[in-house]
Amino acid sequence: MNAIEFIDFNTFYGSKPVLQNINLGFDSNSITAIIGPSGCGKTTLLRSINRTAEMERGYKSQGEIQVFGESIMEVKSLSYLRRQVGMVYQTPVALPLSIRENVLFGPRYYGVKNRSELDTITEYCLRQVALWDEVKDRLKRPASQLSGGQKQRLAIARALAVEPRVLLLDEPCSSLDPASTALIEELLTRLAKDLCIIIVTHNLFQARRISNETAFILDGRLIEKAPTAILFSSPQSSETQGFVSGLFG
Amino acid sequence: MKRTLMDRLQMACFWVSGLFILLVLLSIIGYLIWRGGPFINSEFIMSSPSGFPLGTEGGIFPAIKGTLWLILLALIMSIIPGLLTAIYLSEYGRQGQLPVIINLLVQSMAGVPSIITGLFVYALGVVTLGWGISLLAGGLALAIMVFPVIVISSRDALLAVDDNYRLVANSLGVSRSYTLFRVILPRAAAGILAGWLLALGYAAGATAPIMVTAAAIIASSSGALLEPVMALPYHLYILFNEHISMNHAYATALVLLGLLLFINVLALSLQSLQERINSH
Numbered sequence: 001m002n003a004i005e006f007i008d009f010n011t012f013y014g015s016k017p018v019l020q021n022i023n024l025g026f027d028s029n030s031i032t033a034i035i036g037p038s039g040c041g042k043t044t045l046l047r048s049i050n051r052t053a054e055m056e057r058g059y060k061s062q063g064e065i066q067v068f069g070e071s072i073m074e075v076k077s078l079s080y081l082r083r084q085v086g087m088v089y090q091t092p093v094a095l096p097l098s099i100r101e102n103v104l105f106g107p108r109y110y111g112v113k114n115r116s117e118l119d120t121i122t123e124y125c126l127r128q129v130a131l132w133d134e135v136k137d138r139l140k141r142p143a144s145q146l147s148g149g150q151k152q153r154l155a156i157a158r159a160l161a162v163e164p165r166v167l168l169l170d171e172p173c174s175s176l177d178p179a180s181t182a183l184i185e186e187l188l189t190r191l192a193k194d195l196c197i198i199i200v201t202h203n204l205f206q207a208r209r210i211s212n213e214t215a216f217i218l219d220g221r222l223i224e225k226a227p228t229a230i231l232f233s234s235p236q237s238s239e240t241q242g243f244v245s246g247l248f249g
Numbered sequence: 250m251k252r253t254l255m256d257r258l259q260m261a262c263f264w265v266s267g268l269f270i271l272l273v274l275l276s277i278i279g280y281l282i283w284r285g286g287p288f289i290n291s292e293f294i295m296s297s298p299s300g301f302p303l304g305t306e307g308g309i310f311p312a313i314k315g316t317l318w319l320i321l322l323a324l325i326m327s328i329i330p331g332l333l334t335a336i337y338l339s340e341y342g343r344q345g346q347l348p349v350i351i352n353l354l355v356q357s358m359a360g361v362p363s364i365i366t367g368l369f370v371y372a373l374g375v376v377t378l379g380w381g382i383s384l385l386a387g388g389l390a391l392a393i394m395v396f397p398v399i400v401i402s403s404r405d406a407l408l409a410v411d412d413n414y415r416l417v418a419n420s421l422g423v424s425r426s427y428t429l430f431r432v433i434l435p436r437a438a439a440g441i442l443a444g445w446l447l448a449l450g451y452a453a454g455a456t457a458p459i460m461v462t463a464a465a466i467i468a469s470s471s472g473a474l475l476e477p478v479m480a481l482p483y484h485l486y487i488l489f490n491e492h493i494s495m496n497h498a499y500a501t502a503l504v505l506l507g508l509l510l511f512i513n514v515l516a517l518s519l520q521s522l523q524e525r526i527n528s529h
């Protein structure tokens with residue numbers, strides 16, 4: 001069973017169609033990259049999965065998305081869905097809390113009270129994102145003092161803290177330096193052992209470096225999805241060929 | 250060349266009008282200090298009005314107390330509904346028609362002349378519910394008057410909180426109220442408090458709504474809800490209008506102005522604190 005399955009999925013902002021007739025599956029324990037020109041609907045696609053797209057005015061959807069076989073419109077609660085599907089956004093966001101409380105934001109809501117358990121979660125998640133050594137002496141300090149790259153890793157730690165099975169990342173490295181980018185790529189590769197990871201990226205080299213499969217979207221339509229090496233070396237469609245060779249985008 | 254000249258001219262205009270406003274304010278304060286200052290002493294602040302006609306001697310203690318009671322009561326009665334409305338508008342009612350209607354209602358409430366609010370509370374509380382001229386009625390009239398101020402200032406403070414926090418928190422599956430209490434409210438607290446203070450100042454200076462609902466020429470202002478109270482602006486009005494004592498009128502005005510300036514400076518510093526928080 002695929003971790004995520006799009007079935008005849010369409011979205012609209014007002015009457016304007018954005019995603020059209022998407023049929024697409026994502027494996028668990030693998031990284032899938034989504035590429036496509038600006039405005040083609042990549043963010044909308046990710047935010048449809050955790051249903052945060054519904055926060056936008058005028059958003060409507062048709063068709064179905066299944067997460068581990070369950071339709072996202074029929075899950076028992078939004079909370080249940082979003083706990084399974086973590087998401088990290090383009091802008092690194094540190095909640096206006098301490099570093100520690102950023103990590104514990106979800107777990108505290110889900111009822112973890114025990115002090116040592118909270119400590120364990122904090123350390124485990126920060127280690128997972130290779131941030132522990134950098135921040136272990138200032139866990140109580142405001143997270144706003146971290147650098148952009150650190151904030152982005154903190155955002156991943158915060159998402160991991162509620163033990164999701166899927167991790168969505170929307171251009172997570174677009175505002176980061178090469179060193180932070182390398183750290184995050186390494187970490188994603190490691191996380192993919194247990195998670196279904198979907199990453200939107202404008203960086204084709206990044207897609208090539210870290211993803212097992214790549215999907216190419218153009219004007220809201222899925223053009224092609226294939227194992228990354230194949231998509232880049234011998235794409236089926238001429239549009240993909242044009243995009244990956246840098247003709248447009 | 251021409252452009253810099255225009256720019257300079259504009260700057261000069263801003264400076265001149267700024268200076269002009271400052272000058273007006275300073276001359277009001279200066280004048281009040283000159284006319285009223287010499288009569289302010291501990292006795293004036295701490296004793297009740299006396300003499301004949303009443304107010305020619307003694308002080309304004311019950312009026313200070315009464316004003317403080319009135320604005321405190323007004324704040325207590327308006328912050329809960331005001332804050333709840335603001336939270337609805339900023340956190341829950343981003344879509345649909347209801348928030349549009351509520352915003353419109355609040356805006357219209359802000360436009361109701363305060364004497365009309367006073368007359369409404371007179372008809373409802375003082376007469377129909379039998380409260381009589383009382384602290385309770387005055388507090389209610391002021392609460393209705395400041396309600397829109399509180400809604401608008403709290404709403405704007407909440408809306409100024411970065412939407413990314415809401416997005417990130419929502420994505421973790423936590424409830425809106427959890428996010429509200431842990432992130433949004435603390436983040437907007439300074440701005441919300443500043444709004445409360447501005448409302449306090451607005452209520453402290455208002456005369457019309459309490460004239461018909463709460464104020465008496467002489468009262469002990471003990472804080473009993475169903476007793477009339479004295480209030481600074483009303484006392485000032487009586488002293489002045491009945492030519493009882495110009496000296497005491499100016500001294501009372503100075504005390505009232507001092508109170509208002511104090512409250513507003515506090516509000517402004519909270520506002521600038523909030524701005525620093527927001528830009529962080």
Ligand SMILES: Nc1ncnc2c1ncn2[C@@H]1O[C@H](COP(=O)(O)OP(=O)(O)OP(=O)(O)O)[C@@H](O)[C@H]1O
Nearest residue numbers: 013018037038039040041042043044045056057058
């Ligand atoms: N809140 C919104 N309201 C109306 N239209 C929107 C909204 N968000 C996105 N759109 C439109 O939907 C389309 C897809 O947007 P989306 O953000 O998904 O693109 P994207 O592929 O993520 O682009 P980018 O690479 O620039 O991030 C765009 O045409 C955009 O203008």
Ligand SMILES: [Mg+2]
Nearest residue numbers: 042043044170
């Ligand atoms: Mg995007």
